[in-house]
Amino acid sequence: MSRHYTISVWKRKDLAWLIAGVMAIGLFLGIVISCVMVISTAEAEETRMSCWVMCQPEDHVNIRKGPGKNREIVGWSVSGMRFETDGTERSGFIHLIGVGEYGEGWICKGYVVFREPEAIDKEMTIRSKGRVACRKSINGKRRCWIRNGESVTVYRMTGEWAVTNKGFIQSRYLEAVE
Numbered sequence: 001m002s003r004h005y006t007i008s009v010w011k012r013k014d015l016a017w018l019i020a021g022v023m024a025i026g027l028f029l030g031i032v033i034s035c036v037m038v039i040s041t042a043e044a045e046e047t048r049m050s051c052w053v054m055c056q057p058e059d060h061v062n063i064r065k066g067p068g069k070n071r072e073i074v075g076w077s078v079s080g081m082r083f084e085t086d087g088t089e090r091s092g093f094i095h096l097i098g099v100g101e102y103g104e105g106w107i108c109k110g111y112v113v114f115r116e117p118e119a120i121d122k123e124m125t126i127r128s129k130g131r132v133a134c135r136k137s138i139n140g141k142r143r144c145w146i147r148n149g150e151s152v153t154v155y156r157m158t159g160e161w162a163v164t165n166k167g168f169i170q171s172r173y174l175e176a177v178e
Helices: 002-047
Strands: 049-053 061-064 073-077 082-090 093-097 104-108 118-126 132-135 142-146 151-158 161-164 168-170 174-176
Touching (some): 118 161
Antiparallel strands (some): 061 073, 082 093, 118 151, 118 174, 132 168
């Protein structure tokens, strides 16, 4: 009988060590998972960036539920509006975060810049060795040609691009009229 009691006590010790070991492993895994989540969240925050919409003053750009022109429209933007993006691009669209009640959306990348556009609203002259392409959007389809010396009204400008009364023109071809 004494022997049975010793085995029973021994099993209780083993069970206690087993429970303590499982708890230690669980605690360790919990800490590791928490660290990974903190790092993932920090990386996601780092990839968030601001972007602005540039389009003609009388136009707007659709924000869609998914990347593609056939996707449902969930909102729209006018020139100069600021959004947050995670930088994801798909099928010519950029993913937006924090878009009104929908929380997210997609916008055609041809209307998005990553430097805040400056409101200009003044006459400028085309300066080039030949004609300059005026485009429907940034790097978009050509709308028309403009010759050296022609005047355009510039509404907004950022970095390489300007929105004019003729369409999008690369800013390197524009010179202020004095």
